[in-house]
Amino acid sequence: xxxxxxxxxxxxxxxxxxxxxxxxxxxxxxxxxxxxxxxxxxxxxxxxxxxxxxxxxxxxxxxxxxxxxxxxxxxxxxxxxxxxxxxxxxxxxxxxxxxxxxxxxxxxxxxxxxxxxxxxxxxxxxxxxxxxxxxxxxxxxxxxxxxxxxxxxxxxxxxxxxxxxxxxxxxxxxxxxxxxxxxxxxxxxxxxxxxxxxxxxxxxxxxxxxxxxxxxxxxxxxxxxxxxxxxxxxxxxxxxxxxxxxxxxxxxxxxxxxxxxxxxxxxxxxxx
Amino acid sequence: xxxxxxxxxxxxxxxxxxxxxxxxxxxxxxxxxxxxxxxxxxxxxxxxxxxxxxxxxxxxxxxxxxxxxxxxxxxxxxxxxxxxxxxxxxxxxxxxxxxxxxxxxxxxxxxxxxxxxxxxxxxxxxxxxxxxxxxxxxxxxxxxxxxxxxxxxxxxxxxxxxxxxxxxxxxxx
Numbered sequence: 001x002x003x004x005x006x007x008x009x010x011x012x013x014x015x016x017x018x019x020x021x022x023x024x025x026x027x028x029x030x031x032x033x034x035x036x037x038x039x040x041x042x043x044x045x046x047x048x049x050x051x052x053x054x055x056x057x058x059x060x061x062x063x064x065x066x067x068x069x070x071x072x073x074x075x076x077x078x079x080x081x082x083x084x085x086x087x088x089x090x091x092x093x094x095x096x097x098x099x100x101x102x103x104x105x106x107x108x109x110x111x112x113x114x115x116x117x118x119x120x121x122x123x124x125x126x127x128x129x130x131x132x133x134x135x136x137x138x139x140x141x142x143x144x145x146x147x148x149x150x151x152x153x154x155x156x157x158x159x160x161x162x163x164x165x166x167x168x169x170x171x172x173x174x175x176x177x178x179x180x181x182x183x184x185x186x187x188x189x190x191x192x193x194x195x196x197x198x199x200x201x202x203x204x205x206x207x208x209x210x211x212x213x214x215x216x217x218x219x220x221x222x223x224x225x226x227x228x229x230x231x232x233x234x235x236x237x238x239x240x241x242x243x244x245x246x247x248x249x250x251x252x253x254x255x256x257x258x259x260x261x262x263x264x265x266x267x268x269x270x271x272x
Numbered sequence: 273x274x275x276x277x278x279x280x281x282x283x284x285x286x287x288x289x290x291x292x293x294x295x296x297x298x299x300x301x302x303x304x305x306x307x308x309x310x311x312x313x314x315x316x317x318x319x320x321x322x323x324x325x326x327x328x329x330x331x332x333x334x335x336x337x338x339x340x341x342x343x344x345x346x347x348x349x350x351x352x353x354x355x356x357x358x359x360x361x362x363x364x365x366x367x368x369x370x371x372x373x374x375x376x377x378x379x380x381x382x383x384x385x386x387x388x389x390x391x392x393x394x395x396x397x398x399x400x401x402x403x404x405x406x407x408x409x410x411x412x413x414x415x416x417x418x419x420x421x422x423x424x425x426x427x428x429x430x431x432x433x434x435x436x437x438x439x440x441x442x443x444x445x
Contacts, residue, residue: 014346019393021341034335038286045291118294119337120286122301122406123386126338128290154338164338169390191402252294 032157039128039160042117050255110144110258111135116160123190125168127151129257132159140219142260148225148248149173149213150257161259165251166226167194174217175226177203178210186211186226186245192252194227196243205232205241221260274321277432281309281425282329290336303410306333307378308421310348311371314355315364316426326352343389347382354381368419375418376411383407 113135117128131137133156141153143163151171155162164171171188175196182203184196199205209229215222231244285305293302306329313322330345337344355374364370387403 014342014349015392017342018340018346018389034332038283038290038332038336041283041287042291045287049292049295117290117336120289120293120304120333121337121339121386122410123390124338128336162336162338168338170338 032155035128035155035157035160035162039116039130039157042128043130046114046116109261111137111261113143113161113257113259115254115257123169125151125165125171125188125190125251126154127163127165127254127257129161129163129259130159131259132157132161134158136261137161137259142220142224143257144224144260145249145254145257147250148227149220150249150251150254152219153259163257165254166247166249167192167251172217173220173226174214175211176214177205177229178212179206180204180209183214183216184243192246193230194245194247196229196245197240199241199243201234201239201241203241205229205243207232211245274317274429274433275324277429278313278317278321278325279328281428282306282325282332285309286329286332286336301406301410303379303414304382305421306348307351307382307414308375308418309425310351311355311375311378311418312422312425314352315359315371315374315422316429319352319356322352322356339386340389340393343386347385350385351378351381354378371422372415372419375422376414379410379414379418380407383410 111131113129113131115127116130119126129143137153137156139153139156143150143152149166151163151165151168153161154164165188166173166186167188167190169188169190171186173186174183175186176183177196177199180203182199182205184199186194187197188194196205196211207229211226211229213220213222213224213226225248227245227247229243230246233242233244235242289302289305293305296302310322310326310329313325326348327345330348333344333348334341355378358364358374362370364374383406387407
């Protein structure tokens with residue numbers, strides 16, 4: 001009888017603790033110690049793996065590299081032409097930004113970081129990066145890639161940080177469809193895809209449309225690419241579209257990321 | 273010696289599944305490698321020793337994972353209690369078939385606790401898209417490889433234990 005009561009009490013306490021901790025990320029501040037303790041080993045293993053892989057690619061694939069070199073040279077010529085066009089666009093962009101009193105561009109406010117560990121569970125999508133407080137990182141900063149938004153810093157220790165990816169089920173990003181400016185909220189599903197929620201049916205959303213951050217969530221700067229619409233499902237009884245988004249970032253191959261610093265300042269400047 | 277062995281194995285498994293395993297293209301996702309170790313502890317070690325390891329590794333995993341704090345602690349704790357309970361009813365011993373089933377049940381239990389937590393406390397009380405597929409694949413992996421890990425843990429411990437005994441015997445001579 002005492003044993004049964006004990007087990008019931010234990011289960012009840014367990015559920016209460018889980019309920020309380022699921023409402024927030026930080027537990028007691030002790031998590032920084034664990035991250036600081038484990039992350040150096042993760043870093044060592046990851047760097048060793050990459051070093052071994054690099055040796056393989058650099059020395060054992062020299063034969064194919066020669067062939068690739070020729071192809072790449074021709075591609076480089078084409079890319080140079082495109083690059084010229086981009087430079088022209090960039091100059092125009094710089095002029096327009098100056099006109100709008102932008103203080104800084106996003107490229108001047110990022111810290112590059114390397115992914116040294118991934119979430120052990122299939123249900124959560126977080127990664128550990130090798131930059132922390134000493135590099136100016138704080139909780140809540142957005143993490144981006146050249147391809148698009150990657151996630152948000154949720155835990156920071158001195159030299160390492162934990163990043164929640166946008167495909168995590170707890171992630172939410174205020175977004176808009178580039179073509180029609182239809183607004184919605186991107187939510188992770190802990191799979192390779194996300195959902196764009198709260199897009200009214202009166203708004204036009206089509207497969208292939210690009211989705212950008214709206215900047216209204218106060219976390220991600222406006223205009224960063226997130227993904228493209230891969231499926232639009234209509235329900236007769238629903239006032240919203242069911243929109244499936246495929247992120248531009250390949251989260252399975254995430255190795256380096258950029259953490260955007262001083263977002264508030266950037267946003268304030270953009271709102272002026 | 274056994275505490276050092278347990279902590280060492282735990283850290284090795286944690287680092288393995290956060291750095292190496294994500295790069296392996298395992299169909300679906302491999303199950304939590306700490307489950308066979310907790311099962312091994314529950315079957316072979318004392319409650320006090322197992323409980324200390326469960327608290328230590330549960331704390332580490334909770335901090336490295338993006339889930340709510342206490343999820344891994346809960347899972348490992350109830351897995352330990354469950355396996356200890358089973359050993360009171362069943363004579364598990366060295367029967368590989370039963371041990372494999374226990375590991376598979378442990379993997380299933382972990383996933384059910386996770387899904388239950390999502391359903392109860394998650395942002396939208398919904399399950400992840402392909403939950404059934406992920407759980408099925410993980411349980412099948414556990415059936416195929418669970419006993420192998422237990423044999424490795426058991427043999428490594430026996431080998432280290434005999435090595436240490438021989439070392440101290442030589443030292444005392």
